[in-house]
Amino acid sequence: MTGLIFWIGQSNWLELFSAQQQMTLLVLIVAIYLWTASPIPAGPASFLVLALMIGLGIVESSEMAFRGFLTEALYFILLLSLISQVLVKIGFDRTVAEWFQRVSRGRIKRLIVGLPLLLLLMPIILPSAMARYKILYPLISKINDLYGYSHQSLFKKFGLYVISFFNQKATLIIFTGGGFSVIAYQLMVEYGVGQLRWIEWFTLMAPPLWLAMLLSAAVVWVYLKWRTVEPVANVQHSEGKDVEADIEAKHHQYWLAVIAFGVMILTWILTDPSVFPIILPPMLLVVFYALPQVGLVNNQLIRSFDWESFLLLGTSFSLGMLMADNGTAQVIAEALVEFLPGHDQRVLIVISLVCFIWMMRFMFTNSSSAIAVVFPIFISYAELVNISPIALSLLVIMVIGGTLIIPIHSPSTFYASQEGIISRKEQFVIGFISSLIVSIVAVLAVFLYW
Template sequence: MADDKALSMNKNEINKKIFVLVILFSLSTLGLLAAPVLGLEVLQQRTIILLVISIILWTTRVIPTGISALLIIALQMTLGIAPQFSDAVQGFASSTIYFLLAASLVSSAMTKVHLDKFLSKVLMKASRGSVQKTLWGFFLANLALPIIMPSGNVRLRMFIPLIEEVNQRFHLGTNSPFLRFSIWMIGGLNQIGTIIVFTGGGLGILAAGLLIELGYPLTWIQWFLMMAPPIWIICTITAFFMWRYLKAYKIENKQLKAAEESSLGIDTAIKFPFMVVIAGLFLMLFLWMVGPLWNIPSIIPPLICLALFAMPGIELLDNHDLRNYDWENFLLLGSAISLAITIQQNGTASIIANSIFSILGQSSYEGFNFFILVIVVFLLRAMFVSPVGALTVIFPLAIAFAETVGLNNLFTFLTITILVASFIILPIHSPIMILAYETGYIVFKEHLVISLVLLITSIVIVFFCYEWYWPLFQ
């Protein structure tokens, strides 16, 4: 009986995929054969159809991610949107995807020398065995770690076993407020906290690359000063709400004995490879800070670190690490950036933006236009499970609207970056959040309430920044 049920489910899944593929084939045929409508040019109409195809492919995952990315490249040429192969793959010339590759490999080296466990040990010592100090220590570490640990997933994998073990040592129960607070924090707040610096994770790296294409090459320090304060305020307000809502403030403030605290399974003997990684991270951070003075592109420091970590006698990285890299997302991001550039270059972004925003309306009042922008960003963001994919598609449309109604391009981009990161209404809207949710400690109702508070807080703080804080940097 169980086998029959599984077979029926498989058939239903296959039927759904066939239905989606039929829609995709129909859209491709429509793009090739249909005459232009609504005053569009042929090229622009085909670009819009390809954008719809891309969104369907990337949200339904009806075919594997890497294959769908290659298909988008092929369709750009088939539909005549990209006249040459080099135009269809121009996103792969962006430093963004290689920055992501380098950051991932640096994170791999950090894990190999157990830097994550070392940081866990430091955190536990700083909390002095207190429940409440440990809880808020996790929160503060989550705010600061993106500066030195360029991967949200690595930070998540570092915290989850430590949170579980601390919860067990304090005898707080299998579904304690401590667990629910800490796990949501390292899932949801980690998602938005990763962009306090553009080197903190994939979304920040992508955003910095898109900003360069927009003509605003912010330095590491400029990005930090403009983004870290509002994001820290958003995270702090949300954390205090969680602390009350989840009743974490009622946790008895137990103390771990020194012997228990030192036996948390954290063995961190400092060895030569560990010191090399620490030196490499400080070198990378230093070059990001002072690089603009010497015209050093931000991609250079992590590439130098990779070479250092692969040196004879160190050998923290090798070809095996490259083979284990997530090449599917590499292809996806490269093709998505290529499509975004094409949409912007051939004028399709302006047409789509004007059409969408003419329906919703626009005004001479900047605040009204700002909130129209917010609504459309959320409508588009809801279609994507990946904030990286969402930002790539939303970016050209939002900038086209900003130019039409007179919003500041830089502030608009910073706005949509924070809003895309803070949109976690469903756990699937963030790869980091879904991993945290799958631990089983997060209740969906609680997740929904907290994510809505995070989103509303983000809108309010970002509006304040747009009107009063970010103009201070002009």
């Protein structure tokens, strides 16, 4: 960060910006530092960024600094979080775990193959990546202990990779799959790129993402097998062991809650978001869960939401909108275009854009705040380099969402790193390999699929 500030100060780059745009750049640099280095908690840091936007006079009025908190995406994330907590409360997570155990029949090879396949579609029924992590980690630990494997066994390492790095990327297959996907979709709508239907997003994003994820899983498996001395199965008679979880009585509102959740999913799939807003079904579902006869949502559940992240995301949205409105994002894009190859070399242009996205991604610990700031900058490239806005948007979304090189790049990878199972070197190598594969597939998708 110090090097970036020094380079900007020594170069003539600032001459491209007006006084207001220079102040906006200053706020951007301060925000990146606060959200990356975390010298103070994210909540107060967000208030400081808002105060700078108002105090430096780069917004026309104080109300303009809070526009990000009026975005639909913020409240969509809140609603999905509440719904995920309700599903865990009624024991839906145990149902998924028990079903997975029955399908695998306790056989280790089936578990190794089945776990990634389960995560490919699991975001549809359980939006929160952290909820999926919390559901599956105890299951993986239980199976690992049942087979007598060590704490750092190959099975446990691979399982932890799947429920962290692999799991986090899986949220991108649908725009209702998690906070990042919701934000990405709303940014496409707000910046006039397009308003895709649920099934349109799925058909555009799922095939290349699944290909990248499965390729990554195969490469990571080979890498971990090479790094780990312990074999996959150290005893032959372990196959077929009973790994069923203890059966607990279902919540008395279990089926009512699950059926209502299924209706919400079907509504997303079958309706046009331009006619029936995507935020309406989860709003109605949360209200339904809060009815006295149901009693699954109360004030205590709402208070448990991560309001610090709410402040961070709302502030990053406001900053991104400000950069787009006062032309800062456009000037940055035009300045960076000078480093791109000629307009007839589209492949090299896209590869260069991916490199820029990686560089910008490293400035943020949170992918949601990263795309809120980065998206308005890079979407400006669409007209400058003659690339379809939808293709460029999906490229940005897939690369930012798929770049998880260090643990702090997502909550699930951070929690996985705290388990002490995968070494720091292995985390970096796994993150780099999987992120690189996602980026390569995304580049190919721009020309061959999108």
